[in-house]
Amino acid sequence: EAQVTQNPRYLITVTGKKLTVTCSQNMNHEYMSWYRQDPGLGLRQIYYSMNVEVTDKGDVPEGYKVSRKEKRNFPLILESPSPNQTSLYFCASSLSTGRAIYGYTFGSGTRLTVV
C-alpha cells in the first residue's frame, strides 16, 4: 500500500531533550515536507526537501532540523525542544518537485507534547 509512515504517533518529552520524528514513504516520491498543525492556524510548513541531500526552510523552521540521506526517509529533529513546539506534526510527500498539481500524500501525524 502506498503510504507515508510517521513514528511515533504520540510523544511526551521534557524541555531540552533531543528527539527525532521519523518519516518514510514507499512511493519513490522526490519531494517531502514537514508541517505543523496548530488550532486556528492550519498547517504551516517547517522544512521541505526536493531530493536527496537537498533541503530548504519553510515558513517556521526555527528550532527544527531535517536531513535527507535517502530518498524514502525524511526525519525531523528537535535538538532542544521547548513547550512552544507542542503541536501536531505531519510529514507529506509528492511525486514531483515543483509540480503541485499532484498534491500531497500525508502521514497519520505525530502529536508531540513538550513539558
Added chain:
Amino acid sequence: AQSVTQLGSHVSVSEGALVLLRCNYSSSVPPYLFWYVQYPNQGLQLLLKYTTGATLVKGINGFEAEFKKSETSFHLTKPSAHMSDAAEYFCAVSQEGAQKLVFGQGTRLTINP
C-alpha cells in the same frame, strides 16, 4: 504571496442538509486549489483538486467544489450531509513551480442527527 481564508472555523448542519464550506484565496498567478479532509486522529486525505480545465470539480464521498476566478473562491459543497462527514476540512492553494501548499486555518464540520 499566496494565502487562503476559510470563512467559519466551525460549521454545523443537520444530517441530510446541504454542506457549504467557504474558501477564498489570494494568488497573483493561476492557482492550484485543493480540499483536504482530516478525520479524528488521522492524517489529511485529498478530497478534490482544481488545476486547469473544468471549473466544477467532483471529489470523493459526494463532495464537489467550483473554482470562481472572479470571486477568488473555491467553496466546497455536498447536497446531503451524512454523519460520517464530521471532520475538519482544509482548503489549500499552490501554483506551478511552488514548493509548498498554503493551507487555510481549517473548518470543523459537525453533523447533527
